[in-house]
Amino acid sequence: MLEAAGLECVRQQRVLFAGLSFALGGGEMLRVAGANGSGKTSLLRILCGLLAPQAGEVRWQGAPIQGLREEYARHLVYLGHAPAVKDDLTAAENLAIACRLAGLRTAAESISEALARFGLSGAALVKRLSQGQRRRAALARLALSASTPLWLLDEPFTALDTAGVAMLRGLIEAHIGRGGAVVYSTHQDPGMAATRVVELVVA
């Protein structure tokens, strides 16, 4: 499904990685490992098309993603470094808006159900939530994205407690089980058997 060919990333005149190639099929999981500043976030941003690589290209089902744009966006969920939730909206409003922008039609019940799975009520403004709860509010989107084949998750385990980590692992494993593909970055090993591991080294 997802293919990276000879990716090179340069940030602030520093080569973070070069000649990075891999392919990821349905039902496979890729873990991006590496120390802080090794380019994990940059790699994920390149994979979702937010950042253009210095060299090489990313292909989705054989076609370069630059040409696909919205077509590619339909097939992926990217959860970035920042939780992407608005402080002045409730968790439920945030999730509903994120789903509609992603082209998912979701009923109000399934939204509150997804939030409830992550132990959130949905009625409180996000600014009253803790870091971990914000992260949960962002991750709740995954519970509604079963039909989206590719998940790109940047440090999804940060700020989560053990119950949250278990919850997320369950979601990821279920997604792999139904033939989806997951790319996630982390600097600690969460104990999931990844099909492939890309280890980035600080140059």
Place this chain on the structure above:
Amino acid sequence: MLDAARTVVFRDLLLALRRRSDVATALLFFLIVASLFPLGIGAEPNLLRAIAPGVIWVAALLSSMLSLSRLFAADHADGTLEQMLLGVSPLGVVAGAKVLAHWLVSGLPLVVIAPVIALQYDLPQSLYGTLALSLLLGTPVLSFVGAIGAALTLGLRGGGVLLALLVLPLYVPVLIFGAGSVDMASAGLAPDGQLLLLAALLVVSAAFAPWAIAAALRISTE
């Protein structure tokens, strides 16, 4: 596609409603700047009447500038902008929707309170219609053009000042035709020509600015 646009407009209006102080700041700024001139110049009705259109328009430009720097910056900081970039509808549509929401919150109120300002300048009541109409046509252009600058300066240090330097020169045609239309009307001539030119500017900017904003956003979020 329209669904995404509606979602973004709804979202931004809801956010504005939750943070009313932000909206009030720009509006109060407009009110205060426009009120300083009559206080500074003193009771000289003829002079005030002559400078009114220009001063009201300049105050509108500055107040529109004031709220622009926040247009994308907040969404950029909390990561929601990235999600919009990765949305399934074209980014231009989302950008257009954001500009529309910005205008509804910061431009439309100016149109509504302009007659109150005009009162301070002893502008004849017959001119209120032209003034409001020129603002109604001109302020969306300010939002569209300004949003291009806001997208380009996103994430830069000192972006606010740079934004002003970048955008204010581009506001000049709007200022000329906007203030000019009220001047024409006060001289007893038909302001149609100026208003039609403003309408033309609006059509052109509404058609092209969203795509320029989209391209600028892609560059500055890299």
